Amino acid sequence: MSRYAFVKEHKPTRRVRTRDIDDLLAIWPKIVDYTGLSEYESKVYLSLLILGSSGARRLSLHCRVPRTKVYGTLRKLIDNGLVVEIPGSPKVFTPSNPAEAFESLLDDFRRRALDFDAVLQALTKTHEKKRDEARPRKKIVWYIEEEGETKRKCLEMIGRSQRSLTILTNEDGLGLLFNSAHRLLDENNDQGIRVTLYSPLDPRTSSLARELSYVVQINKVDFTAPVIFINSDDEQFLLARIAFREGAYLFNDSIFSGDEELLALLSMIFLKPERRTSPGESDSGERLEGTGTSTQPHGAVHKRL
Known part of the structure; x- marks a missing residue:
């Protein structure tokens, strides 16, 4: 088997691929907010999700990241387990499964949410307990x-x-x-x-x-x-x-x-009523x-x- 056989890139029409990438890239600020990735890392990862696999040159044409920054960004994503480098020449990169890549982060969000819910319940109990003791109290009329x-x-x-x-x-x-x-x-x-x-x-x-x-x-x-x-x-x-x-x-x-x-x-x-006392x-x-x-x-x- 040729060393290039398993890294061949399938290239759908540029018009469809570009539109799909544009739609997905629109959510990069949310990825930055939720995951802590940088803007470049978010854009490269999202682009790879649409491309499936890609070399750095082709990726730079779609991800809106300067070509000189693409390799460094890919290296960081590889270190974080979000991108896999497929052996061969030229180098080809493919994204990891998002559900698996971000599973630990999502679990941490869930734990934090449950912990915060417990904190809110404790605060609410304290508020309700002390509310009746507060003076003066607000009444709704x-x-x-x-x-x-x-x-x-x-x-x-x-x-x-x-x-x-x-x-x-x-x-x-x-x-x-x-x-x-x-x-x-x-x-x-x-x-x-x-x-x-x-x-x-x-x-x-x-x-x-x-x-x-x-x-x-x-x-x-x-x-x-x-x-x-x-x-x-x-x-x-x-x-x-x-x-x-x-x-x-x-x-x-x-x-x-x-x-x-x-x-x-x-x-x-x-x-x-008050009892009348005056006569008559x-x-x-x-x-x-x-x-x-x-x-x-x-x-x-x-x-x-």
């Missing part, structure tokens, strides 16, 4: 500015309650609830959901409160702040401001959250206070948050 969105969120919270629903509002808010959510409150009553409404209106003297008392439990309290506070299932709350515009009361901006600690704090402020007051025995004052066109005094 969502703010709604548009009145239409506030109304939608209010109705959503009323409609999705499963066990209990507690609402506190003033006289104007009671009218808003009646006009916007009477059907939902009626459905909650049919489903056995416990609905409690705190309002300054007495069902014995107010037709509006009397109408609502058929579907919800109404407790008369002194509360004039222009807000609606909703506690749904003791899991989430909404606090909405009531505004007077163009001769009508409507939902204004609001905040809502599912944070249990904030809900407990606001419930303590808004929904904890209502026999309901309950009182809820707002803070601050403001006036509305009909002359009623409201308290502002």
Whole structure:
């Protein structure tokens, strides 16, 4: 057998080979990043993968590496086990199997990834353990500015309650609830959901409160702040401001959250009755206070948050 028989280069059309090499050479920066090879080493190795085997001269025409640098680059690749020199004259070079050549490197990546995952888990446990001890702590409260969105969120919270629903509002808010959510409150009553409404209106003297008392439990309290506070299932709350515009009361901006600690704090402020001690007051025995004052066109005094 001729000494050249086993090193003969099969040369497909230059057009196809060039396009294939260009496509593969485009990933050389990733090879540099992942393997630590130099730019020249990456380009020579990738070119050999397409050529299959090649002499240095032909390789230099495709790999975009200066011809004077090709031999030195091939020697480094041979030392690293990425290229094999086929005995003969002229010298021919062929690439090693990438899966085998980079197996140890890939195994090292996997070990490092697993080790880093273990580190992250340990850090996460420490963070979760110390998070509850941190003071002060960050709480998440969502703010709604548009009145239409506030109304939608209010109705959503009323409609999705499963066990209990507690609402506190003033006289104007009671009218808003009646006009916007009477059907939902009626459905909650049919489903056995416990609905409690705190309002300054007495069902014995107010037709509006009397109408609502058929579907919800109404407790008369002194509360004039222009807000609606909703506690749904003791899991989430909404606090909405009531505004007077163009001769009508409507939902204004609001905040809502599912944070249990904030809900407990606001419930303590808004929904904890105080025993009346002054003579001549209502026999309901309950009182809820707002803070601050403001006036509305009909002359009623409201308290502002």
